[in-house]
Amino acid sequence: RELKSWSLLEHENVLPLLGVVIAPEAGQLWLVSPWMEKSNLRDYMQCHPEADALHMLIGVARGLKYVHSQGIVHGDLKANNVLVDDQGQPRLMDFGLSFDQEELNKVQTTSSMFYGNCRWLAPERLNPTEFNLRPAEARSTSSDVYAFGMVIYEVFSGEVPFYEIPNSMFIPGHVLDGKRPKPLEDVARPGFNGRLWSLLSDCWLGNPRERPSVQAVEVALQAVSSETE
Template identity: 25%
Template structure:
C-alpha cells in the first residue's frame, strides 16, 4: 500500500512517490469528500477521494473499493491511479487518487439542459448508453455487479465518453438467498448502499429463497436512460414527495408520451424496467439491441414515440 506524507503548510502530499498539491474542494458526502489536486511532476489534475474510516469495518470497505478498481483497465470504468491509508489520530482516511473529468457527471449534463428547457437528443443518448453498457459488461463478465448505478455515478470525459465510478457498492453478481435471516441482511445492505430511487424492486423486499443477480444493474440502467430522456429519474419525484418508492417500483412504469425519441428506444427502456428481474435482458443482449439502434442513413424514416 502506498504511503502519504502531508505537508499542511504547502497543502502538498505524496502518494506512491509522486507529489501533489491541493487545489480546491470538489464535493463531499456523509463519509467521504473529493478534492481537486494537481500533480507536481506531470502538471495534470486529479480527483482525490478521501474516505473517512472510523473503525476496522470502514477500513475494510474502503479497501474493498480499491480492490474493485484494481480489477479493471477499461475505458468506461474510472481507473485508480494510486491509493494509500492515512492515519488521523485514532482514525484513518483512505485516499484514492482518480482521474479528473472536468465535464462532471451525467447528472450535471442532464440538469444543465433541463434548466434550459431542453433534453438530450437521441443521437447523444445512444453513444452514452452504449458506453455505460460496455462498462457494465466488463463488470458483469468478472462476476460482479455495480449495485449503485445512477447519473451521479457516471462521469463524462472531454469526448463525452461515459465512465463508471464509485465502485464501493460492488459485490458478487449472483447472491443466493437461503432463509429469512440472509434475506433481511441483503435487504438491509441494499438500503444502505443502493440509492433508493434507482434500486431494483427485488432489493426492497428480498424473498427468503431467491437469487439476486446482476440484473439489478439493468433496472438501474433503465432509470438512468429515463433520466437522460426526461430530465429526472422515474422515481426521483416520488422520493422527494415522501411517497413510497418501494411500493411504486412494484407496478409497471408509465412512460410519458414524447415525440423526441424512437419507439425502439422507449421499448428498450421498458425492457430494462421490467418488475420481474427474470424478464430483464442481460447486458450482452442490450448491447446487441443498442448496436441495432445506431443512427439510420440520412433520408431513412424512423418511427418516434
C-alpha cells in the same frame, strides 16, 4: 470492498483507479482517480443538449458489460455515478456497493446492501424475501440491468425516475406494486421512440430472470442508433 472491486477493472468506459491515500490519524482511506472536469452524466447531458444520448448510453452499456464479465455486480448504477472524460466518453464509477459474485455467495446480509437510492433499485432489491432471495442474492447483473433502464430514462427525460413522487419513502411500495416510470411524452431529447420504450419496459420487468442481459441491451441501443443516423 470498493478498492478490491475497482482495482480489478481496466476499460475505456470505467474510471481508472490511480492509487490510494491513507490517513491513519483520521482512520480514513481515500481512493484516487483522474479528475473529470465534465462532471457526471446527468449534469453533462443537461448542459450539452447537442450530445449524442445513444452514443453515451452505448458507452455505459459497454462499461457495465465489462464489469459483469469480471464477475462484478455494480449495485449502485445511476447517471450521477457515471462521469464524462475529456473526450466525452462515459466512465462508470462508485464501486462502493459492488460485489464480486463469489463474495455474493458468502454474504448473508448487511445494511450496506440497501444504501443504493431506491429510485433505481429493482423490486427484488427492495424486498428480497418476496422473491425468495437473500439480500445478497438480490444484487445481481439483472438488478444492474434494471438500474441501467433507469439511467436510459434519466438521459432522455432529464429527470430522476419517479420525479413526480418527491418523497422517496413512497417509492418502494410503488415499485413493488408493479408500477414503473411514466411513458416519456415530453422528453428532453430527440431520438426517443417506441423501440426504446419497449427496451426500458424489458429492463424493468418484475421477474429478474426475464430481463435482458446488458449485452442484449447494448445490441438494442446500437440498432436504434443505426436507425437514427
